[in-house]
Amino acid sequence: MKETLKKYIPEKAIPLVEYLINEHNINLKIVNQRQTKHGDFRKLANGKMQITVNNNLNEYQFLLTLIHEIAHHVAHVKFGRVQPHGKEWKTVFQHLMLPFLQPEIYPKEIVPFLAKYLKNPKASTDADVKLSLALRGFKAETGKNFIFEIPNGSVFQFKNKLYKRGPKRRTRYECLQIQTKRVYLFNQNVEVILIDNSI
Known part of the structure; x- marks a missing residue:
């Protein structure tokens, strides 16, 4: 297990x-x-519990996701059937994550956002825009942009569909799906492929 973990999480977190x-x-x-x-x-x-984690996450996202899922397991064993992200899970998750909140594991650029998120953790880390950006090193995947980086009115691709970026509404962007003319709200940390910004 140690050799496998080495590929996916910060070394100081392995023990x-x-x-x-x-x-x-x-x-x-x-x-x-x-x-x-x-x-x-x-x-x-067969009654066994299983945790799965995606292999494409960086080491900081992977570790946070793994502890998030372990917290589900512990909450299930301890409390039985409870709300998936209710108070029991939140308490267990906070307790399990605290030992990892140290600069040897999470860089100082991430720790403040992570600490703030842990005060009231959500079902998905992506719901916390600032933490999500910090975990990704404030950089989108190669060939992609965060939606907040592309100009208003530009066309972008997301999951093989084309959209036109519209105005920001509080925390999310209104985007028109070109084929159906339906408007969808996108979190500002969504990664998209810019197609045309000359519109």
Whole structure:
């Protein structure tokens, strides 16, 4: 397990993560990227618990996702059936994440955003725009832009569909899907491919 973890999480986090995996008898599976989630926790038909985490996450995203899912496992064992991201999960997640909030594991550029997020963690880290950007090193994937970086009125591609970026509405952007003429709201940290900004 140690050799596998070395590829995915900061080195200083390995002993802590190994302890959690062994202590809670975690069955961890690293899987190919999924569009809708970074990781998940489920009870299998044979009664065993399984955690999956996407293999395309950087080491800081991977670690946070893994602890998020371990917290689901621990909350399930401790409290039984509860709200997936209710107060029981939040308490367990905060407790499990605290030992990782140190500059040897998370860089100082991330720690303040992570600490703030942990005061009231959400179902997805992507819902916290500032933390999501910090975890990605404030850089979009090669060949992509964050939606807030592209000009208003420009055309972009997201999940093989074309959209036209519209105005910002509080925290999200109104975007018109060109084919259906329907308006969708996009979080400002969504990564898109800019097609045409001359409109």
